Amino acid sequence: MENNKIDPIQTAHVLSEALPYIQKFSGKTIVIKYGGNAMVDEDLKSGFARDIVLLKQVGLNPVVVHGGGPQIGRHLEKLGMKSQFVDGIRVTDSDTMDVVEMVLGGLVNKEIVSLINQHGGSAVGLTGKDGDLIRAKKISSKEAATEEASELIDMGHVGHVDSIDSAVVDMLVQGDFIPVIAPIGVGKDGASYNINADLVAGKMAEILSAEKLLLLTNTSGLLSKEGELLTGLSIDEVNKLIDDGTIFGGMLPKIRCAMDALNGGVNSAHIIDGRVPHVVLLELLTDKGMGTLLVRS
Ligand SMILES: Nc1ncnc2c1ncn2[C@@H]1O[C@H](COP(=O)(O)OP(=O)(O)O)[C@@H](O)[C@H]1O
Ligand SMILES: CC(=O)N[C@@H](CCC(=O)OP(=O)(O)O)C(=O)O
Numbered sequence: 621m622e623n624n625k626i627d628p629i630q631t632a633h634v635l636s637e638a639l640p641y642i643q644k645f646s647g648k649t650i651v652i653k654y655g656g657n658a659m660v661d662e663d664l665k666s667g668f669a670r671d672i673v674l675l676k677q678v679g680l681n682p683v684v685v686h687g688g689g690p691q692i693g694r695h696l697e698k699l700g701m702k703s704q705f706v707d708g709i710r711v712t713d714s715d716t717m718d719v720v721e722m723v724l725g726g727l728v729n730k731e732i733v734s735l736i737n738q739h740g741g742s743a744v745g746l747t748g749k750d751g752d753l754i755r756a757k758k759i760s761s762k763e764a765a766t767e768e769a770s771e772l773i774d775m776g777h778v779g780h781v782d783s784i785d786s787a788v789v790d791m792l793v794q795g796d797f798i799p800v801i802a803p804i805g806v807g808k809d810g811a812s813y814n815i816n817a818d819l820v821a822g823k824m825a826e827i828l829s830a831e832k833l834l835l836l837t838n839t840s841g842l843l844s845k846e847g848e849l850l851t852g853l854s855i856d857e858v859n860k861l862i863d864d865g866t867i868f869g870g871m872l873p874k875i876r877c878a879m880d881a882l883n884g885g886v887n888s889a890h891i892i893d894g895r896v897p898h899v900v901l902l903e904l905l906t907d908k909g910m911g912t913l914l915v916r917s
Contacts, residue, residue, distance in 0.1 A: 638678075638905040645904065646679035648831035649793070651886075653821035654732065656688040657838035658894020668836075669735035671900045672798060676741055680904070681793050684736075684743075684800045685824055687817035688728035689870070695723050706764050708870040709778055712814040717777040720814045721747075724802040732800050744797045747804040749812070751788030754781060754820060756805025756813035779805045779813025781823040789828065822877030826884030833881045834903060835874055836894030841912035842871065851912045855879055858914070875914075882916045889914040 652672070659665055675682045689710070696703055696719055704711040712720060729745040736743035748754025756779030761772035763780070782805075792799045803820040805813040818835060825833040842850045845866050853861075858875055861867045867875055878889035892899050892911035903910040 634906065637907060641905045642678045642680075645831060647681070649681045649683060649825075649828045650675065650832050650834065650904065651683050651685060651821055651825035651828065651830045652900060653817060653833070653835045654684055654686040655817065655835070655837045655894060656686075656690045656692075656728070658836040659688075659691070659728075660838075660895055664895065664897060665731070666735055666739075667897050668894070668900065669732065669741070670739045671898055672736055672743075673739040673741035674901065675904065676796070676798055682798055683789060683793070683824065683828060683830070684732065684798065685817055685821035686724075686728055686732055686800065686802060688724045688802075689817075691728055692720055692723045695719055704773075705869075706773060706775070708872055709759075709764065709775065709816055710814065711773060711775050712777040714777065717812055717814055720777075721804055721812050725804055729800060729802045736798055736800065742797045743800050744792050745800045745802070746788065747802045748815070748820070749804065749806045752785050752806065753788055753801070754803075754805040754815070755783045755785070756780065756807055756815055757782040758807065758813065777812060777814050779807070779815050781805065781815060781819055784823055784827045786824075786827050789824075816873045816877075818874045818877040822881040822884075822889075825881045825886045825889075830881075830886050831888075832904070833878060833886050833889040834900060835878060835889065835891045836899065837870075837874065837891060838893070838895055839871075839891075840893045841891050841910075842867065842875070849912065851909075853912065853914055854917050855882070878914050882914060 672682050725747040733743040733745040759775050759778050759780050764775045789799045803815045803817040805815050840849055844850055890911055890913055892903055902908055
């Protein structure tokens with residue numbers, strides 16, 4: 621009887637608060653990166669899927685790009701395989717690539733698709749191979765090198781986005797489907813590439829001229845060394861935080877891709893806490909700004 625405690629007038633007020641946002645974002649594309657660390661429990665996953673359906677229902681065009689790093693890690697562990705990371709990027713040999721493709725393109729992608737469809741949406745799952753959506757190029761050892769590393773590491777099947785042909789995504793959006801994209805790219809020779817999901821989401825937002833890029837992760841946003849939430853940051857401020865080590869690990873590709881998306885014309889990028897129920901609705905359709913907002917200048 622939890623619902624009895626909620627003031628109905630307050631509920632109506634919250635619903636009414638959504639109107640200007642629905643009007644502002646109607647017909648606009650919102651790219652939502654759903655990180656593996658935000659897929660914490662069944663209720664959260666189901667709530668996320670429901671919110672995506674709601675966005676579509678009120679006229680926004682959500683495009684989901686998902687990760688699944690922890691899920692890949694768990695499956696590699698079951699198989700007795702180890703992972704090495706360089707700056708938050710997984711070194712991916714051929715055997716690891718097989719597992720990445722199975723977990724991201726299979727398990728994780730289809731779970732999200734299925735949840736969205738259970739809530740009345742029409743989701744279609746894709747990897748970058750479908751419709752030649754994401755062309756990838758292998759990242760070179762030099763590109764992957766960190767300042768501390770004394771030797772160059774071959775990253776194997778790790779790619780960066782060479783180009784995106786959004787035809788298949790455009791077709792799905794026009795047909796009122798919700799695209800759900802796994803971050804696997806295809807090389808010129810047809811080989812699979814493992815691409816950090818943040819990078820795919822950033823480029824996808826740019827190519828689709830998205831209004832917003834939302835990055836759902838497992839922190840309340842970008843934090844200072846003292847643990848305070850930072851927001852309204854410009855590119856210069858972010859660069860300083862990278863240089864002084866405030867931003868590290870998995871946050872590095874996230875921040876870099878958000879900055880690239882802003883430079884590429886996306887209006888705003890937000891790093892938000894995917895562990896907060898309905899964080900997508902809170903960010904998009906209420907007055908309460910969530911997490912870290914990144915701006916061009
Ligand atoms: N300045 C920072 N603020 C918040 N998190 C940070 C920061 N620097 C590094 N991180 C790390 O980045 C992680 C988020 O990246 P990642 O684990 O790759 O998430 P996801 O799987 O959602 O992409 C956080 O959990 C945190 O450990
Ligand atoms: C090259 C690379 O590191 N790829 C990532 C792809 C998944 C991902 O990005 O998942 P999250 O968003 O949940 O971190 C990986 O193998 O973990």
